[in-house]
Amino acid sequence: MTRPFFSRVRISDYDVFERYAEETLSVLAERLASGHPVDFQDAVARFTLDSATEFLFGKAVDAISAGLPYPPSSPLSSSSSFLNHPSTKFAKALSQSQEIIILCGIIGKHWRLFEFWRDEALKHRKDMEEFVSPILDEAIMSNRKDGNVNGNLKEVGEEETFLEHLVKFTEDKKVLIDELLNILLAARDTTASLLTFCVYVLTQRPDICARLKFEISEKIGFTRRPAYEDTRDMKYLRAFLNETLRLYPSVPIDARSPKKDATLPNKNDKPWYIPAGTRCFYSVFLMHRREDLWGPDALDFDPDRFLDQRFHRYLTSNPFIFLPFNAGPRICLGQQFAYNEASYFLIKLLQKFDDFSLALDVQPSLPPPEWKPEPGTTKGRDKVMLFSQLTMSVKDGLWVRMKSVNETFQDGQK
């Protein structure tokens, strides 16, 4: 019932992204103009939460209107209007539910003992339901009004939200909330992670930033909003997104368990025997950095590897070495939505900003100084601390400075 909703027409409706990208970029510009750096990771998590809730429920939680945090070292950091904003409650409940999911996954079947006295997720679920419940009621009522009580009209309507589509199948509020929150969890932090690491790379690689801007100037210019037809043909942008997902995959570790007893090949030895039901974890993060799979420059950030002969040499012949969205029947349903959303946001960002740099003076967590770069490893390469729960992020936010593109530059490129 979910799959038809992710059709091309639906996911290439860029109006959903426009409003929240505009709002996020103006909030960022305002804060930067006041002389403060911004936590880019926090800003894009607000953007992806607003776009995803609008796409799914037809109503955004409006997380961007809460404003942005100040660096923890700033005396302005704990404004009560920011901390008590209704969207902050929703976002916090979503993140804390995610932490419980991870714990539950790690502890496995003994998790029930931890919940002997109380349901750990209940409070967070209630906080989210407070927002979702009235929207559900409205969708159920309107479905009944349309005379579709028995759910006969199951095709996806043109202007329909995901929720309006789901209520044609069931009015069971528990099922509806589970479905919606499941997709929201899958959609928000993954795309926020991708955008965060894209900007981290831009702070390190002005050469890549210049090539992206060149492609934008050729295809769209610096004043027009991007359309689906523009982003579809932007090869360097897509290669940049893929290279970011290769070295900084949003989902760095994944797992599968076989339904029946199975074996896995073991290069120079007998195959591995995997009994049915055994959970096998694998690191997409490490696989994406292997020189035997990606070549001797596997550790270098180079989008061209998705455009030149290396693409055919390594990837066409062995496509399962690149798994940011996983593969097979349970491949990410939102893959195209994510590419569209990230492309849209990055184009708008690069149309408006320049000179991206890390604000290391306010960055709360930095890699320890003894982590010196070592050839053949990525130890000590990154200037920020990577952090991983279900998704990968920058520990304690990605604090950056960037400059608004000046008018002269814009005019010169038109």
Ligand code: HEM
């Ligand atoms: C850069 C962004 C994203 C990345 C890297 C990503 C990655 C993934 C991965 C690795 C999985 C498979 C998890 C597993 O092994 O079970 C997955 C599943 C899924 N993703 Fe995404 N995702 C992204 C964005 C999105 C978005 C924006 C949506 C929805 C709008 C979405 C919806 C889903 C859904 C519904 C599933 C479950 C599919 C199923 O089990 O059949 N994802 N995603």
